[in-house]
Amino acid sequence: MRNRDRAKKLIKAFFLGAWALAACQPAPLSFTPTVQPAPATPSPVIPTISAPTATLPAPTATAAPSPEPSLEICSPLDGIEISDLPQIISNPFDAPPLGQDDGHHGVDLAFYRFGDRVSMEGLQIHAVLPGKVVGVIANRPPYGYAVVIETAPETIASLLPNLAQAAPALGAVQPHPALNCPEPQQQTYDPARESLYLLYAHMAQPPLVAPGDEIVCGQTLGEVGTTGMSVNLHLHLEARLGPSGYRFASMAHYENAASQDEMANYCLWRVTNTFRMFDPMLLFALQTADAP
Numbered sequence: 001m002r003n004r005d006r007a008k009k010l011i012k013a014f015f016l017g018a019w020a021l022a023a024c025q026p027a028p029l030s031f032t033p034t035v036q037p038a039p040a041t042p043s044p045v046i047p048t049i050s051a052p053t054a055t056l057p058a059p060t061a062t063a064a065p066s067p068e069p070s071l072e073i074c075s076p077l078d079g080i081e082i083s084d085l086p087q088i089i090s091n092p093f094d095a096p097p098l099g100q101d102d103g104h105h106g107v108d109l110a111f112y113r114f115g116d117r118v119s120m121e122g123l124q125i126h127a128v129l130p131g132k133v134v135g136v137i138a139n140r141p142p143y144g145y146a147v148v149i150e151t152a153p154e155t156i157a158s159l160l161p162n163l164a165q166a167a168p169a170l171g172a173v174q175p176h177p178a179l180n181c182p183e184p185q186q187q188t189y190d191p192a193r194e195s196l197y198l199l200y201a202h203m204a205q206p207p208l209v210a211p212g213d214e215i216v217c218g219q220t221l222g223e224v225g226t227t228g229m230s231v232n233l234h235l236h237l238e239a240r241l242g243p244s245g246y247r248f249a250s251m252a253h254y255e256n257a258a259s260q261d262e263m264a265n266y267c268l269w270r271v272t273n274t275f276r277m278f279d280p281m282l283l284f285a286l287q288t289a290d291a292p
């Protein structure tokens, strides 16, 4: 038994070590959004608030409507700048084949030490975008304590063309037959409008927000944790485009106690392509590209 325990400890130490290396090394090369946000010619749909340049026509009495204000995007972790996020990617986004539940549907952000911070313990999770809470998950597998926030299409109008390019509408797909996916309950939502949904997972405790709450950019949602199917403190962040107005009462899978509803929601969110995933880092890349 002793030897077995020791072996287990060694294996654990090895993996922790490997993970620590991955987490602590600056990894600028790992920052590769699957779709480049900015084509060679800057997209005209990204509003810019930089000062007018010489090439712009001088304002006239009948000036065109002023450009819409730049959308604010906030870092999901308290005290960590958006520009520093690529350095703390411990597991990048990895899109699975359509209809399957493998790959990595989001990005993991983790560190052992960052500046003055010696741990992620107690670190506050902030809302990346304004929106509305449409799902609070009460420590269910695999997401643990988690929250889903919908951002309306009007709010993200400037980003939508780039996001739609990263997550093209290919229509709904049948989940892989190996996955148990009950039919989702009928819901009233608007398939003609498309919102951005962000899921923040593995929180330490129940989220500090409730379904229906209006959220502002940077609002504290909870604390970094390791609940659900997680082996170390990290924030797992997922981003998807999907029909506006959807509500996720709960979501769970891979547990006998998961209800039909929870599994249906899980499948709808993850494998039917009704909600199309993209690398959340794209949001931050667009924000950086948009910076004056």
Ligand SMILES: [Zn+2]
Pocket: 091, 104, 106, 107, 108, 235, 236, 237
């Ligand atoms: Zn993850």
